[in-house]
Amino acid sequence: METNFFEPTLPPTNVVGKPMDRVDGRAKVMGTARYSAEYPVNGLVHGVLKTSDIAKGKITSIDTTAAAKEPGVISIFTYQNIPKPAKVPSALKEEKKWQAAQSYLPMQDAEIHYAGEPVAVVVADTLERATQAAALIKVSYQVEKPIDSYQDPKADLFDPQKIQNGKTDGRKVRGNPEQAYASAPVKHEATYVHAINHHNPMEPAATTAVWEGSDRLTVYESTQNITMSQGSLANLLGIPRDQVRVVTHHLGGGFGCKGSFWPHTILTVLAARAVNRPLRLVLTRPQMYTSVGHREDQEQTLKIGATQEGKLLSLIHEKKSTTSPWDNYAESNSKVVNMLYACPNFSARYELARANVMTAVWMRAPGEAPGSFALESSMDDLAHQLNIDPLQFRLLNYADKDYSDKGKPWSSKSLKECYTRGAELFGWNKRNSKPGQTRRGNKLVGMGMATATYPVHSAQGTARVRLFADGHAVVQSGATDLGTGTWTVMTQVGADALGLPPEKVRFELGDTRLPTAPGSGGSQAAGTVSSSIMAAAEDLWKKVIDMAVGDKKSPLYKAKPTDVKVELGRMFLKKNPKKGETLVAALSRSGMTDMEGMAMGKYGAGYEEKHFAGAGGAAASPEEPGGKNEKGEEEKPSGHSMHSFGAHFCEVEVDPDLGTIRVTRWVGVHGVGQVLNLKTATSQLYGGAIFGIGSALMEETFRDPNYARYTNHNLAEYHIPVNADIPDMQIEFVPEKDPYINALGVKGIGEIGIVGVAAAVANAVYNATGKRMRSLPITPDKMLEALRTTA
Known part of the structure; x- marks a missing residue:
């Protein structure tokens, strides 16, 4: 296997591993960290869900007369008038294009399948007026006896x-x-x-939907996975993925309930397009128990x-x-x-x-x-x-x-x-x-x-690293921070990769316009995003090394790139570590303002296969025998x-x-x-x-x-x-x-x-x-x- 000069082993650390304070701590303490229900949007209106009182049955009538007369009410949507998505989750599930948890979308017909199911979305100019109007909606049902659990005598x-x-x-x-x-x-x-x-994160689920015309959408969403949310919305709406932008800069906990895509989000987006206004909908605490799983x-x-x-x-x-x-x-x-x-x-x-x-x-x-x-x-x-x-x-x-x-x-x-x-x-x-x-x-x-x-859990993602000649850097990945410290630890990884103090590194996340990354779930974000940053840094190193070995003023002039090693932002000859210079020094001397690296990083089995398979490593020659195959022959396991x-x-x-x-x-x-x-x-x-x-x-x-x-x-x-x-x-x-x-x-x-x-x-x-x-x-x-x- 061709040897890469970037060795897949633990590099010497400077700030990685240290107990560094959170880089986002001050913003959270000062109240400048914006959550999904806090982004200022011009012309914003508010949505409130009316949910079912029964767990099984059929809506026989919905009386919105009193609610519609309330001051500030803009529109009331029920199954009778809400715009339909291009496809519903159940159809996408059959096409194997649906990765979210629930394949049922409420408010498509009169049927009720669980208590707390949305039956109406009220849109008004203030949250208080929308809440009051929702309380005035009268829904009549044909009630059926529900099954409540696997312990129910009627359950099969x-x-x-x-x-x-x-x-x-x-x-x-x-x-x-x-x-x-x-x-x-x-x-x-x-x-x-x-x-x-139930998960009970401090921040309830929230969606702020902003349309530009009828086919370009920005959603400020409380989600652990902006990439999944973007794909789900694009598939449901029948518009190209790149016309949907999802933003989640800060998250007030999730524990899994924000790791999937739920009905309230698409209902908010459909209602926003119908009223042609930016619309925000925040679940109440009781609605959190019936809207985002358990x-x-x-x-x-x-x-x-x-x-x-x-x-x-x-x-x-x-x-x-x-x-x-x-x-x-x-x-x-x-x-x-x-x-x-x-x-x-x-x-x-x-x-x-x-x-x-x-x-x-x-x-x-x-x-x-x-x-x-x-x-x-x-x-x-x-x-x-x-x-x-x-x-x-x-x-x-x-x-x-x-x-x-x-x-x-x-x-x-x-x-x-x-x-x-x-x-x-x-x-x-x-x-x-x-x-x-x-x-x-x-x-x-x-x-x-x-x-x-x-x-x-194996995953892959991408990252972008941009180093500036004045000695600062921007590191980007479309990850999310559940509140657990992704902002901070990826700043540390970027700092060590470039040999810069953390205060000279700005890490950006939480936006689908950034390089794609997996969600924060399954304990995979830290491993994947850090690997992606290191891969992007390696891409940048190669470019700077190629520039340095061709620069007569560089100590590395005429060296072979494969003879150069990088540790903590310094390039040097493997056989003569004293001969070298920093990435910033080489970049500054070049006259360029900045240089960028971008790459995909792998976590888990994908990383092992990339770096070890066929190279005489453990993946190629496992130490222990496995089980037996269908023919009764001993099998050797592959990988770890x-x-x-x-x-x-x-x-x-x-x-x-x-x-x-x-x-x-x-x-x-x-x-x-x-x-x-x-x-x-x-x-x-x-x-x-x-x-x-x-x-x-x-x-x-x-x-x-x-x-x-x-x-x-x-x-x-x-x-x-x-x-x-x-x-x-x-x-x-x-x-x-x-x-x-x-x-x-x-x-x-x-x-x-x-x-x-x-x-x-x-x-x-x-x-x-x-x-x-x-x-x-x-x-x-x-x-x-x-x-x-x-x-």
Whole structure:
């Protein structure tokens, strides 16, 4: 393979990895950071949704007479008069041109399929007037009895061929799990229930639609993926993609609910074109519960067979969950069950039931978070059954390769180091192995732990790097910043790539006019965008080197470009590092004002294939054999399996009189490759753990079984953790180099922080009380009932 002078290994760092303050922090504190509902637009009008009170039935009449008479009302749209899109999502889904979560678009006919479905859009000159008019609309229905969940007696469970809207097989078998389980000396079977969860970002979903004529559109959208939103709008409207611009400079959280495309956006765009005015529509907090997806209600049954010595023999995983009337979405819980530990036999099966709910959607670590709750709880149960320390039990079944993917070697794995460091920080050796024996005053005290993991999802993106002769640079990529620090970490990457101080680098994102990048979701943005910036920097380096070696005044004059190396913005001869100069110096001497580099960067398998396949690397000669093919022949795996890993350690206090559970200590240690910013990365892992603690102890949306309506669709009754619920936390990272995943060895961290958290809490509760809690959230009423029940 031809050797490139840019070596795909970790470069020496200057600001990458350091705990640099956020570059967007001042703008957010001063209020100058604009969110999607805050852009000043001339002639702006406001839209408000009127939503259905029923979950199933048909509209028999809509009376807009009183609403239309309200001052300032410009127009009221219903299914009877709203302009139709060029194509609806269901048609695009059949054409395989629809990647968003829900393939149903409301307000196309009189049918109602879920509570909170939009039935009208009111447009007025102020938000207050639009809100008042919407309240005056009277809708009559022919009501039918809805199905509320997979637990409804009328629900029909079915086996989907594919879940996650076609991305994952509905069944999977490796080895002979049923036979292995039947003959296993030690067996364990348990069922776990996970409540409906909603994302609840601080910023509600918002759309500001601005038309130029009838065929050129700018949308200020609260989305995690401007590229996906642009494509969805272009396909629905039937206009070229380059005539749709999507802007998202700042995002007030999303956690997955803003990672897809939802009906309110296209309804806003259609209404804006009809009234020929810029239109802004912001969802209310209750509408956030019925407009942008949720984590589905689900139950998992896990069977584990093992030897008397504790070696796993069989894992059988089954899941039931609720989906919408149109789409086969389910979190892929079985993936983490399949890959986390060494086990020769595995099977997975999913069952879905259609109900009168909107399509569920990915929510922080979709599949891995609920899947790890079942797996890691059962692992603790087996450890207790076999009288083995839970940490030692996990080490006994440590996977030295990915058994779920033909035995591929890991690109890097620091899980053992995470276990060791976490146990040391937490004081795991002080844990009493006998449940219910440790007290602190009148409180029962327990310790638990669990493993964390999240995959590297392959992605690619582009970036542009422009270096100016006066020593500053502009770095651009059409990424989004969820609020987690993309602005900052990509400034750091650009600074190191060009050898400039961060204050001399301006990173631009959040606009589809910039080079295309993937969305912020699936923990892929950091790895992809940083790789893209490095690739664009390499393109710039080549151009400056070519200029320098032809410049008589350059120390590199007449050198071969392949003999020149670049580190932190300085070009020098590989054999004589003292002979060289900076990129800025060469550019300044040339008389040019600036020079630009642009390139595509790859993250995950695509990067490995580009840099290692056929080059004698691990991708070409894997260390471990894989499984067997259809002919029974041994197969060699290609490439590496790519995951982040970590470990959570938790202490809880349980009040036996009140049933309350308080997390009193927390330690998390993770191996995530190159950390781009120690401060923002630590904050991410804090947030993930807090997110998981909320899921474990309090987060639950209630859907009325008779009316299929949410009864606690607000932050007063949907409980999330506050400061008083969370103890001081210790978060650390173990050093880890991974040359196979991208140019900097960066693994994403947005999801891994929540994986295993609920199980760590439940395991600590079991150690404190001797009661195994298998239904999330573990609320005081459930805890009291368990404590009063004799095992």
